[in-house]
Each structure stands twice: as C-alpha cells, then as structure tokens.
Amino acid sequence: MESIIEFKNVSKEFEGNVVLKDLNLSVKKGEIFVLVGPSGSGKTTSLKMINGLIEPTDGDIYFNEKRIKDYDIQKLRWQTGYVLQQIALFPTMTVKENIDVIPDMLGWDKQRRSQRVDELLNEVDLDPEQYRDRMPSELSGGQQQRIGIIRALAAEPDIMLMDEPFSALDPISRASLQDLVIQLHQKLGNTVVFVTHNMKEALKVGNRIAVMHEGKLIQCDTPEEIQKHPKNQFVKDFFDETNDEVYTQTLETLIDGGYYLEAQPADEMLPSLDIATSLSEVFDLLAEQEAFTIKREQKIIGTIKRSDVFRFLSQEE
Incomplete structure (x- = not known):
C-alpha cells in the first residue's frame, strides 16, 4: 500500500532536550495509524510535525512524496483535518459556521457548503434541522467533539490528525466516538493519524500502532502482532497496564x-x-x-x- 506520510531520520530538540531521536516510520494511505505511548514519549510532537506546527531539528518528513518544508504551509493545513482534545469550536459561531469555516476559506459556494454541512451532520446522527443553528454552548461534550470531527472532514482533506481527541470525555462518550471514527473511516477510506496514551484505545481504533517511549519508536505493527508478540518488556507492560481489569x-x-x-x-x-x-x-x-x-x-x-x-x-x- 502506498505511503502518504514518511518520517526519515527525524529528530527534535527543545532547548537542549531531545524529544525525538532518529524517528523512521511511514503512514499508509487509507489506514488509521495510531501513535501511542506515555506522556513525554514524543507522539504529539510527531503529529504536529505533519502539518508544520513543529519543525524537525534533523531529518525530513514527506507528505505525498514531497518534503513538508517545501509546501506552502497554509495550503498544506487546508488539506489536513485536525481534531484536538480541547474540542476548540468557535464559541460565537453556530454549528454550521464551525463546520464550513475551511470550505468557506477555500471558496466553496454557499449551496455546496450547506449541502456538505447537512451531509456530515447526518453522518454523526445529529439532525441538521435541529443542530445546524445551535451554538457550541448548547451541546454536550460528546456532541461538541462530533462537530469537531466532522469540521475536520468538511473540506475533504487528504489526512486527518487526531491528538488525544477523546481523553477529556466520560467512558461512554469515548467509546461511542471511537466507534464513530471507525465507521467514518470504513465509509470514507480516509487516512487518520491518531495520538493516544491509552493502549486499549489504540488497539480498538488502529490498523497499525506505533509504540513510542522517550522519543524513540519501540515497535510498529498491527494490533494483533503487538498483543501476541510485544517487542520488549516495556511494550508488554504498557499493554498490560492499560488493559484495565x-x-x-x-x-x-x-x-x-x-x-x-x-x-x-x-x-x-x-x-x-x-x-x-x-x-x-x-x-x-x-x-x-x-x-x-x-x-x-x-x-x-x-x-x-x-x-x-x-x-x-x-x-x-
């Protein structure tokens, strides 16, 4: 399968502290690729490099075989959906306005934008007639995160980045939204890079999982292989610890x-x-x-x- 993202010998230092060490990995087109590891492992830093929010100290990252640094960063970000833990809907804009903000910037006409908003609201089981004109403050946390997900999909991006998107939600909402990401991925065939600190979540949503620790890639494989053949004691212990009894x-x-x-x-x-x-x-x-x-x-x-x-x-x- 063709790669859409490649990290080649990527390292990153912040004020003398090494947070990534010689990272090499590739994300295949059309997969859910999960970066998992404890706090400080380098997973969020890696994710933010994909849309140019952080630049590597050494090495190169490629998007569709072209170096990230050679792109117009603003245009690259328009091709990249981004979902954060802090939901970050614009509080003074309606649900509709939140969803179509990037299509509007890209010059989509009003009819196309409205059609896209309604189509996406239906995808996440939120009735457009009931929800499109609501304000974010009128929604539950789970509903806000649903809007955050479809806002990231609105302009039909090549790739979607998800940074600990559900960790602030209650367990029931978290499970429901994990299912939603899987269902949307199966329908749309989009590429998703998903960051989490929870191995249970990684095993559920990921087609492949990259386990990171102290800035290094420890193991990258399918969920089945990681469960059956953890590469070392850290991977085994991390899996056991997050597989809550x-x-x-x-x-x-x-x-x-x-x-x-x-x-x-x-x-x-x-x-x-x-x-x-x-x-x-x-x-x-x-x-x-x-x-x-x-x-x-x-x-x-x-x-x-x-x-x-x-x-x-x-x-x-």
Whole structure:
C-alpha cells in the first residue's frame, strides 16, 4: 500500500532536550495509524510535525512524496483535518459556521457548503434541522467533539490528525466516538493519524500502532502482532497496564455495590442483560442505550442506567 506520510531520520530538540531521536516510520494511505505511548514519549510532537506546527531539528518528513518544508504551509493545513482534545469550536459561531469555516476559506459556494454541512451532520446522527443553528454552548461534550470531527472532514482533506481527541470525555462518550471514527473511516477510506496514551484505545481504533517511549519508536505493527508478540518488556507492560481489569468484571459487581434500581413494575420495553454479563459488553451497549434491565435466572431483578455505570467506572478508574 502506498505511503502518504514518511518520517526519515527525524529528530527534535527543545532547548537542549531531545524529544525525538532518529524517528523512521511511514503512514499508509487509507489506514488509521495510531501513535501511542506515555506522556513525554514524543507522539504529539510527531503529529504536529505533519502539518508544520513543529519543525524537525534533523531529518525530513514527506507528505505525498514531497518534503513538508517545501509546501506552502497554509495550503498544506487546508488539506489536513485536525481534531484536538480541547474540542476548540468557535464559541460565537453556530454549528454550521464551525463546520464550513475551511470550505468557506477555500471558496466553496454557499449551496455546496450547506449541502456538505447537512451531509456530515447526518453522518454523526445529529439532525441538521435541529443542530445546524445551535451554538457550541448548547451541546454536550460528546456532541461538541462530533462537530469537531466532522469540521475536520468538511473540506475533504487528504489526512486527518487526531491528538488525544477523546481523553477529556466520560467512558461512554469515548467509546461511542471511537466507534464513530471507525465507521467514518470504513465509509470514507480516509487516512487518520491518531495520538493516544491509552493502549486499549489504540488497539480498538488502529490498523497499525506505533509504540513510542522517550522519543524513540519501540515497535510498529498491527494490533494483533503487538498483543501476541510485544517487542520488549516495556511494550508488554504498557499493554498490560492499560488493559484495565475493571472491564472484565460483571454486572454482579455493580449490583453488589448498590448501583441499580428495583424495577417495580419491570419495563419490558428495555433490553435485558444477564447478571453475568461483562462490563465490556455493558459498556458497548450503553453507547447507544440509556438503560436496560438485569436478569437473574431469566427473571428481571432491576434496572440499571448509563449514569450508574459511569459513576461506577469513575470510581474504579
């Protein structure tokens, strides 16, 4: 598969501190490429070099076989979507105005921009009639980040950069938006470079993962290979540390902690789960469902809500 981004012998120093050391990697066109590692590993510095926010001290970075330094940086950034942890929607602009800001700069006509806004809002299950004229302050954190994602896609960029995009969100919203990135990628076939400090997130969203530590690339491979064959003890320990055991617990754990409401009468319209269901399965369901009933031996014994699970996970994490 053809590469869209290449790092060749890239190093970076800040005031005498080496933050990247002889980095060599390539991002293939049409993949989700994840940079993962602990704080200070150099992953965000690497990401910011792709759109020229940081320049390397040594080495070269190539975008479509042309050195980044040889581009008109402003035009390059228009070809690059960017999603930050701090969402960063313009607070005095409507949802529509936030989404079409780059297409407007690129000279798209009004009809084309409006059509693109509505198309993208529908992609993330936000009704255009209901949301296009809202202000960012009227949206939840998860909704704001959805707008941030489609704003980055609005001008049909060649590549999308995502820097810890979901780390400030609650676990339910984070799982839902991870699914969204995967779904949009499958539909659009776009190239995504995704930075995270969480191996669990990296394993879920990445086609390939680059594990970084202290400015060096330790291992770059598919999620399956990294799980089966970690290159060294650091990779193994990092994977084990972020593969949180809380998600292997069951609904019974929550019930023992008092996190459920008795259903009197039982709401037969809600989906039901057995008390032995793992929290990992519960977590996936709650991305779409506000509440469900719990069964023991085929009998409904209670109802549990999204807020109950989030409260439990917040205490455990």
